[in-house]
Amino acid sequence: MRLLVISLLALFLSLALLISGNAFLATLLGLRFGLMGVDAGTIGLVMVGYSIGFVIGARYGGIVIRRVGHIRAFAVYAAVAAVATLVYPMTDEVWVWWLLRVIGGITIAALFVTIESWFSAVASNANRGTIFAMYQVVTYLAAAGGQLLIALTNPESFVPLSLAAILLVAAIIPLSLSHMHSPELSEPKDHLSLLKMYRMVPLGVVGAFVSGVFIGSFYALVPLFASLTGLNTDEVSLYMFAAVMAAMVFAWPIGWLCDRFQRSHILLALSVLGSIACLANDWLAEDAFVWRVIAIAVCMGLSAAIYPVAVAITNDLMDATQIIAASTGLLLSYSLGAVVGPLVFSFVMAEQGPSALFLGLAVALLLMAFYTLLRQQRRPPIPVAEQEDFVSAIPDVNPIPDIDPRNEAFVETPIEELFKDSSDTET
Structure with missing residues (x-):
């Protein structure tokens, strides 16, 4: 039980850091481009790149996860998302901004796939309703908290972009410290x-x-x-x-x-x-x-x-x-x-x-x-x-239908299987 609680805390902390960083970045970019004098049509064109990337990442992000494992894939996707975030102040090319938003959408969707497969593994018939509700609350609070970060720095400087990148990379830490085995990620x-x-x-x-x-x-x-x-x-x-x-x-x-x-x-x-x-x-x-x-x-x-x-x-x-x-x-x-x-x-x-x-x-x-x-x-x-x-x-995030309380097809994993021989955890 102690390992289960610790793993849930790690999952929720990684989720909160990921969502707060992503929500902060979305608002920051819209505001930053406006302050730079970019016209609304161009801003809209750039920002839809995220939605396009999100669809791609939700559909194909699991390929990397299956090849190298959850923790390595999570680290790779978070690092790529952070790098893309740090590139914005380096160029004024609109097509590069659009490409960075596509990359951001792909990586964020894949990061959600990784976290949520862990949630699905931890969930049982006794607790999945509670986990689902907590997931909703943490998501909203983290997204709202990300908005407040806008006021802490000058949107036109590189500092807020660095802060967004830090939050995205920091999401790796709690998940990497979890003692739970990487769950199976099956094709739908x-x-x-x-x-x-x-x-x-x-x-x-x-x-x-x-x-x-x-x-x-x-x-x-x-x-x-x-x-x-x-x-x-x-x-x-x-x-x-x-x-x-x-x-x-x-x-x-x-x-x-x-x-x-x-x-x-x-x-x-x-x-x-x-x-x-x-x-x-x-x-x-x-x-x-x-x-x-x-x-x-x-x-x-x-x-x-x-x-x-x-x-x-x-x-x-x-x-x-x-x-x-x-x-x-x-x-x-x-x-x-x-x-x-x-x-x-x-x-x-x-x-x-x-x-x-x-x-x-x-x-x-x-x-x-x-x-x-x-x-x-x-x-x-x-x-x-x-x-x-x-x-x-x-x-706004990839939902977790696996632990939706209405899903009668939910398959419960014995908790002892998730923590069996914790020295064997993925590195």
Whole structure:
């Protein structure tokens, strides 16, 4: 038991360092490029490289892990991510920045695959619900904490980039000190194409896509919007922190509602209210800072909940053994949205000004609302009594469907197998 607790602490610490460094870097780059005078269209083009890389890393990152083992692969990916981070101040070439974001997406996705395979190995039927919940909390807190780091340094200097690189490399340390054996990383057996998933659960797939449009645009362009509309570096830090914390706070009451009302109705309400909150961010762009913080917190809190509701709607119509395949499909749909959103809205901002960002996001959420109404007419929602239990899901990282409490295909590994002969641990 003592080794299990120590290993869990090591896993959560590595996860926190990785997510805080990655979230800090995403906001920092959007703000830094804006302060450098880079136009919004170029910033959007550069930032979508991360989403493209993330899809590649989530799909193929396991190849290196299988060849050299978890710890070596984790060290390699973290080192490459840190090196890519340190290259930004060395060049002004946009194509190099884009390539660095692609590399960052690949390495971060592969690092999540490594950590989460360890979580899956540690989980048992008795504790996987608790581990899953703790994973959600640590993810949100680390992402929010990463936003606060923006205020500590000058975004235009090399220091914050060095700090982001330090956090990414530091994530190696706790995991490397764990006494647990490297778990098996098997190829996923089930696969559902995005087209097949759309035919089965169109509302879930479209909801994941729109969520990707919103959250991808949020991390890529909201720091730029905040800077262009008069917020200084300290205020941008608090602005982003409030938004991420709101996503965590809103998750619980929305989850409670999802277990008591039809989920398509919840998705409709989130889309309509989220669009109103987007418009409020535009209307309050010249108001007092406190009102702007409240507006972005409500906007992010409502809109970030669209993805877990889409996941819940999908799982209501899927067999429990299909959760892993369905989660992969929804992540792909989300990632496509995270590519399209920043690309479209960055060029709209370049042509129409910063206010066009939240106007565009409001339109996207309204379209989601109209599509939800259309699907409700074509296919009546599942009765509340037949819905699966709601489980929150975070699209910003590669989810862990292996330990999703609803996954009946979960295979428990005897704990003694994970720590047998700890002197044999991987080096």
